[in-house]
Amino acid sequence: MTTSFPIERITARILDIPTIRPHKLSFGAINRQSPVIVQLWLRNGATGFGEAATIGGPSWNEESPESIHHAITNHLAPALAGQDGARIEACLARMDLACRGNAFAKSAVEMALLDAVARSLQVPVWQLLGGKQHDSLPLAWTLASGDVERDLAEAQLRLDQGRHRIFKLKIGARTPEADLAHVSQIARGLQGRATLTVDVNQAWDGATARRFLPPMIEAGVSLIEQPVAQWNVPALRELTATLPSTALVMADESVCTPHDAMRLAREQACHVFSLKVAKHGGLLRTRQVAAIAQAADIGWYGGTMLETSIGSAASAHVFATLGGRHHNCELFGPQLLVDDIVTERMPIADFALQLPDGPGLGVEVDPAQLDRFDRARQGLQPTHIDLAAAASSAPVSAPAPSAR
Numbered sequence: 001m002t003t004s005f006p007i008e009r010i011t012a013r014i015l016d017i018p019t020i021r022p023h024k025l026s027f028g029a030i031n032r033q034s035p036v037i038v039q040l041w042l043r044n045g046a047t048g049f050g051e052a053a054t055i056g057g058p059s060w061n062e063e064s065p066e067s068i069h070h071a072i073t074n075h076l077a078p079a080l081a082g083q084d085g086a087r088i089e090a091c092l093a094r095m096d097l098a099c100r101g102n103a104f105a106k107s108a109v110e111m112a113l114l115d116a117v118a119r120s121l122q123v124p125v126w127q128l129l130g131g132k133q134h135d136s137l138p139l140a141w142t143l144a145s146g147d148v149e150r151d152l153a154e155a156q157l158r159l160d161q162g163r164h165r166i167f168k169l170k171i172g173a174r175t176p177e178a179d180l181a182h183v184s185q186i187a188r189g190l191q192g193r194a195t196l197t198v199d200v201n202q203a204w205d206g207a208t209a210r211r212f213l214p215p216m217i218e219a220g221v222s223l224i225e226q227p228v229a230q231w232n233v234p235a236l237r238e239l240t241a242t243l244p245s246t247a248l249v250m251a252d253e254s255v256c257t258p259h260d261a262m263r264l265a266r267e268q269a270c271h272v273f274s275l276k277v278a279k280h281g282g283l284l285r286t287r288q289v290a291a292i293a294q295a296a297d298i299g300w301y302g303g304t305m306l307e308t309s310i311g312s313a314a315s316a317h318v319f320a321t322l323g324g325r326h327h328n329c330e331l332f333g334p335q336l337l338v339d340d341i342v343t344e345r346m347p348i349a350d351f352a353l354q355l356p357d358g359p360g361l362g363v364e365v366d367p368a369q370l371d372r373f374d375r376a377r378q379g380l381q382p383t384h385i386d387l388a389a390a391a392s393s394a395p396v397s398a399p400a401p402s403a404r
Helices: 065-080 088-098 103-121 148-160 176-190 206-219 233-242 258-266 283-295 309-319 367-373 387-391
Strands: 007-014 017-025 028-033 036-042 047-052 136-138 140-143 166-170 195-199 221-225 248-251 272-275 299-302 326-329 352-354
Touching: 007 065, 007 103, 036 065, 036 103, 047 103, 047 309, 065 088, 065 103, 088 103, 088 283, 103 283, 103 309, 136 326, 140 148, 148 166, 148 176, 166 176, 176 195, 176 206, 206 221, 206 233, 233 248, 233 258, 258 283, 272 283, 283 299, 283 309, 299 309, 309 326
Parallel strands: 140 166, 166 195, 195 221, 221 248, 248 272, 272 299, 299 326
Antiparallel strands: 007 036, 017 028, 036 047, 136 352
């Protein structure tokens, strides 16, 4: 007997949640996150949640919270009304016909659909994806205040708490000379106690990367994320072939679709793929990109778009099902926010994120928290990037968490 789960309706809302401190990247700094939260109802009464988060509105790619909300409300939700939610691939194909591109929007809807179907079956989402291979994932933390003393103090606290011993530095907003000095000081401060990654977020050209990455590697950097522009695959390939073997080159913005993955694999243009559910268009398509990585002997890293616990849990579910060489994950988004929208976050123990095993995504949404941060209720303006904060190298103070 075939089980059918007709989709009754889908809604979306934009939240605005402050961060515990400014989060600086090469292209700007953010002080709040604006995830789009999707809720999907099946006719059997089950409901599921999904999320699409961007970094700084449309500054990371073409989609923004506003465009994601529009695509879901006006195109994707109508296309799926009445469809059988158990036919996940058919639902993805229907969304593709209704709306070209818009990977972030589609990922949030697929996430909510998988959550609802898994809850109907009383199984975790990872079971619908082929079963888990990992019970936990070593968890990285990004040091992005821009200040050496503050970054080292933050890292030491995370080490003492047993939460993180893998740290990423966001660079590229300042001069390469200043970045090199900053990274070298952090590397010396953490030597022998932690692993260090740098993320340039496309800020450098090939010549700059060839000049400044070797001394960073010598200082102790072991993983280099997206040092050049998304389109500059030749420079990425050259860096992969010529940089010291003690460090790996990781593609992020350059690998969004399976076609991107095929090109990078064919040209041997990186050692690692940074996987992100939103940019790939959902959990199933994340597995497609990961399959290409495994077939091409390319490692994978579990990336984040700084999601709440909804998107982070969904990412953890799909990452836990992947084989091949993995280089940890960075699903720390909930910790960067002043508060979350679930009743209980995924636990962190022994420097690793523990996979939830409850039905669906394994996290329970708090409706009061959804209402608290709902942009429509707060009347806030769209999220924007603070370019001045990103350019400044002065210490910054974190805003105090708001009262519950």
